[in-house]
Amino acid sequence: MSDAPHTSDARPKGEPEPVAESEPLVLLELIQRLKVRDVMTSKLATVPRSATLREVQELMRKKKISGVPVEENGRFFGLVSIDDIIRALVAGTIDEPCSKHMTTKLVVLEDDMPLSFALRYFDRYHYGRFPVLNRDRRLVGIICQRDINRALLVELTQELNRLETSSSQTPGLDGAYSIYVLREFPICKYDFENAGKAANQIKQVLQEKKFQPKVIRRIAVAAYELEINLCVHSDGGVLSWQISNGRAEIIARDAGPGIEDVAWACRDGTSTANEWIRSLGFGAGMGLVNVKRVSDEFEITSKKGSGTTVKSVINIGEPMAT
Amino acid sequence: MTILDVSEVLKADVLVKGEGCHKAIRHVMASDLMSDVLMVDEEDMLLLTSLASDQVLRTAQIVGAVGVIVVNGKPLPSSMVNVANDLRITLAVSRFSKYDACVAVHAALKPA
Numbered sequence: 112m113s114d115a116p117h118t119s120d121a122r123p124k125g126e127p128e129p130v131a132e133s134e135p136l137v138l139l140e141l142i143q144r145l146k147v148r149d150v151m152t153s154k155l156a157t158v159p160r161s162a163t164l165r166e167v168q169e170l171m172r173k174k175k176i177s178g179v180p181v182e183e184n185g186r187f188f189g190l191v192s193i194d195d196i197i198r199a200l201v202a203g204t205i206d207e208p209c210s211k212h213m214t215t216k217l218v219v220l221e222d223d224m225p226l227s228f229a230l231r232y233f234d235r236y237h238y239g240r241f242p243v244l245n246r247d248r249r250l251v252g253i254i255c256q257r258d259i260n261r262a263l264l265v266e267l268t269q270e271l272n273r274l275e276t277s278s279s280q281t282p283g284l285d286g287a288y289s290i291y292v293l294r295e296f297p298i299c300k301y302d303f304e305n306a307g308k309a310a311n312q313i314k315q316v317l318q319e320k321k322f323q324p325k326v327i328r329r330i331a332v333a334a335y336e337l338e339i340n341l342c343v344h345s346d347g348g349v350l351s352w353q354i355s356n357g358r359a360e361i362i363a364r365d366a367g368p369g370i371e372d373v374a375w376a377c378r379d380g381t382s383t384a385n386e387w388i389r390s391l392g393f394g395a396g397m398g399l400v401n402v403k404r405v406s407d408e409f410e411i412t413s414k415k416g417s418g419t420t421v422k423s424v425i426n427i428g429e430p431m432a433t
Numbered sequence: 434m435t436i437l438d439v440s441e442v443l444k445a446d447v448l449v450k451g452e453g454c455h456k457a458i459r460h461v462m463a464s465d466l467m468s469d470v471l472m473v474d475e476e477d478m479l480l481l482t483s484l485a486s487d488q489v490l491r492t493a494q495i496v497g498a499v500g501v502i503v504v505n506g507k508p509l510p511s512s513m514v515n516v517a518n519d520l521r522i523t524l525a526v527s528r529f530s531k532y533d534a535c536v537a538v539h540a541a542l543k544p545a
Contacts, residue, residue, distance in 0.1 A: 311495070
């Protein structure tokens, strides 16, 4: 048996998102916004490699758990499951060290992955739980489906309260073309599978309301550029958009890493994007320039080490006559 | 000339016929840099690119392009056809190089 656990880099690439388009939008947003670390159990009952399987069995009984990680000083070696205990009872090896019988070929999740990755892994592997490692490959938690159900229930309740509050504050607008729409999209770092969906939704809403195609295009371009910026440059953030009183307002807000020199970042052709981003056709340093170009009002505030907020306002005028 | 006509010129396989497939092309852009595509304010544009990714289609849809022809016979990720269907945008793939595709499209679109 090898000392080091076999842990695969569980981040899949280029696979279609299994969540159906017909899933409720709020739920889709939640599973993109929430990270594995927000949902996992981080207070773990663990054992060292020298612990016997009988000791592990006793720990399982006391804590009412079905899997125990084997860990020493944050280093993760493997997992003992109920199956391992049953096999040991049958084979008469229950008093042997758990390191001889633990499962070491494990699929793990990383704590900064979106919850959607965890759901995909439960669907694909049919395991009851996944160990969670941080960037330093240290064990920081375990996630099981019960954790996900509990977190989603809490978040959905909060979301419902928020929606009820915001709908009661919706301004009453007069006139045939007055509309009020407010939506928020969480954007995850490097999540190119979903980048562009918010802009697409804005475009669809404006097309349904029959606004001028040129105006729709400007708004869609601003939203898309800001979405890609969040995806490429931030640690993740939220794109919100609002249409009211003849104006479309798009705000991209993130919590880091911040821009050191905002004026420099807004100049043509300046970018900190890496080669991978460039290979995807982005990172030419034209994003903010283009947002500014299509906007009637443009604001950016940022501080290195904290977050960035970019606001684009575009006057939408009246819809075309039908 | 429509994207379906251009696909014939470029001997391209049309994988998805979208809403704009019967629209007359008014502008052609050949680029692998989506940031540049987003800077163009032309209506009913055809995008020629050797970049095969979902974001090419999302970018084309945002700027209201009639469709995308991927050149150089690039193998497409399986998700591209699904995204093209979702966005209702025409997607074709041609074995022509980008340069040859540009020459052929220019000749085909030039007024007689």
